[in-house]
Amino acid sequence: MSFALYLRTLAPDVLDGDVGEFQYAAYTLGLPHTTGYPFYMLVGRAWTILPIGSLAYRMNLLSAVFAAATIVGLYCFVRQVGLGRLTAIVAALTLAVSPQFWSQAIIAKAYTLNTLFIVIVLNLAIRARGSQGPRQQKALQAMAITLGLGLTHHRTFIFLLPGLLVYLWPALAGLRRRPGRLVSLVGLAVLPLALYLYIPLRAPSLGLQGSVNWALGLSYAQSFGSTAQPEFMSTLAKLGRLALEQYTILGAALAVFGLARLRARPGLLVLSGLTSLLLVFFFLGWNTSDPEKFLLPGFLFAAFWLGLGLEGIQQAFGRLFSRQRMVFAVLLPLLPLSILWVNFSSLDMSARFETARYWLEVIEQPMEQGAAIVGESGRLSPLRYTQVSHGLRGDVEAVGADLTRAGGWEILRHWLDRGRVAYLLDPLSRAPTSYEFAQVGPLTMIRLAGIGASRSPLPALAPLETDGIRLAGYAYEQPKIRAGGIAVIDVFWQLDSRPSLDYATYLHLIDERTGAMVAQHDKGSVDYFYYGYRTSRWPLGETMRDRFQLATSPELAPGAYRLEAGLYVIRDGTIANAARAHLGRLIVQSPLATIQPDKTPLAALGNVLRLVDAQVSAPEPLGAGTDIRVKLVWQSIQTVSEDYTIFVHLVDPSGRLIAQVDGPPSDGRYPTSLWDAGEVVVEERAVRAPEIILPGEYQLLVGAYTLGNQRRLVTPDGRDNVPLGTLRVR
Secondary structure, three states, X not given: OHHHHHHHHOOOOOOOHHHHHHHHHHHHXXXXXXXXXXXXXXXXXXXXXXXXXXXXXXXXXXXXXXXXXXXXXXXXXXXXXXXXXXXXXXXXXXXXXXXXXXXXXXXXXXXXXXXXXXXXXXXXXXXXXXXXXXXXXXXXXXXXXHHHHHHOOOHHHHHXXXXXXXXXXXXXXXXXXXXXXXXXXXXXXXXXXXXXXXXXXXXXXXXXXXXHHHHHOHHHHHHEOOOOHHHHHHHHHHHHHHHHHHHHHHHHHHHHHHHHHHHHOHHHHHHHHHHHHHHHHHHHHEOOOOHHHHHHHHHHHHXXXXXXXXXXXXXHHHHHOHHHHHHHHHHOOHHHHHHHHHHHHHHOOOOOOHHHHHHHHHHOOOOOOOOEEEEXXXXXXXHHHHHHHHOOOOOOEEEEOOOOOHHHHHHXXXXXXXXXXXXXXXXXXXXXXXXXXXXXXXXXEEEEOOOOOOOOOEOOOOOOEEOOEEEEEEEEOXXXXXXXXXXXXXXXXXXXXXXXXXXXXXXEXXXXXXXXXXXXXXXXXXXXXXXXXXXXXXXXXXXXEEEEEEEOOOOOOOEEEEEEEEEEEEEOOEEEEEXXXXXXXXXXXXXXXXXXXXXXXXXXXXXXXXXXXXXXXXXXXXXXXXXXXXXXXXXXXXXXXXXEEEEEEEEOOOOOEEEEEEEXXXXXXXXXXXXXXXXXXXXXXXEEOOOOOOOEEEEEEEEEEEXXXXXXXXXXXXXXXXXXXXXXXX
């Protein structure tokens, strides 16, 4: 039953992090992170021979097999302890659907094999303590081998040993008189540790000491005991939440009741209680992102206690209400069913293909031969899996480098300075000008800058120098963008001396008419992604390129806007040490407009402008003091060198001007001298009819002229205006 659930919700393909690492390392007999997991790697390699799904699916399926076997093992253990069949089934199924155990049963992780080793040892321990002679000896021998295998797998397995020794002490008492048998048991337990030879065999570069450190997981030693007191209290609260999340309040209460019942069986109390206590201690002191997975053996014992609690209540219920025992039996399965119902949708991973799709997209990018993909080592696991499983781009090297740390940047620079090309998993927007970078699909390409590769900086219109940092100029990707587009602009900085602070850098787009900021890109001072290029660590003597992206609103009016760059620090929640400078201007054009091929323009004005369309909105009949709204669609015939004034005039039947609106396009924000050849510009104007207006027919005229000499542009037929229609006044 549990296996069917895991099969239904199993992750179908490669996943990030340790999961992806195990999915490819087992197939290639590689060396995963400490402690190396040699037994798991060997079993996984044999398992991947099965012709079922992808390599990733097979390794995920292996976890499901181990998990289902754990559930069977827990059932057998609970039955051996003396619980009834129904209670044992409910206890085992409650563990099966508990969120932490379920989540590990459907992905390629080491935890379900660890719990399988534990339940095998528990069953053998019950048999060894409850038997004599050859039967006991065989149980102890099998348990010794299992203990050795468990010690080659996961570090939390060791927490089982103290309680197990206490529990088996009566059975081991006889062996003290037979030291030969005791030595043979120790030998059987030690023999599987030879599997750790896998580490130097698969990674000879580690050497003897490195292999020992890898097997012992010493690289993680600093993570234990480094939790500060506030974090410790938070972790303690998290422990309580986790317990309730696994089995609900009812299940937790039953487990506490079952643990209390073990006072009558001190051996099992020490075995389960001491192991769980050590796991809790480890959880509270282990300062990592997801230490809850280490509690799985404790959750296994909690399911055992839950079964004991259910058995106790069932016995009491039966004595008081013997006729209603069947009702209780029917209600028992509701606990695991309710946990299943609550968690199914959040734990179902059967449709998780996004990681596989992402890495296929990555590996299919047009990368140079022998390039590297650089990122934190754990994030590269799906890349290695994709290369192995799909046989793609074996020439591309996965380079593990944590670019949030200075050491990671040293690894990257060592690669780049040899003339190699690297592709970063994360966006990059700040680097010395000796390197060039660009976005390539989801990756950021970076390499040594070629001759002429870098855009020459334009001088800023105002200087900026503060705390040893000097503004050296800027460069556009494009000096014009359309409203709604993104302007990519490089700002160049130089260090004359080492700055005393880490500064945030920014680029703002300012409306000069109102002083309002219409777009911005601010980069944090300390928490900015690349540790190596915080301002206090910029290399002296090198020019830094700081790339900004200004996202504009589609509603932004076309025109020329001021670019303003600067630096600041955040101190006590407020901006301090601010410095800014006016760089230049950015031209924002109207959103891209298209003209229908069969659209006939209304008129051409000179060889400069074309009036493509005009829409007039006015009341019919026209009343005194009412607005006449006109939407004009212009197209420049050629690049315009002059600033033209656009007019909309209302004239009476005699041709006398009675109302007008004259002015540059877009209220002066976007003069015609900024228009490109062929550009389409849409603008709206409003003409107000006079308060006193006689009945009759009035003409609405539009045109353009130069303000200095009042010379109008004329149409091909010699007119200096374009009629837009007649408006009637009654």
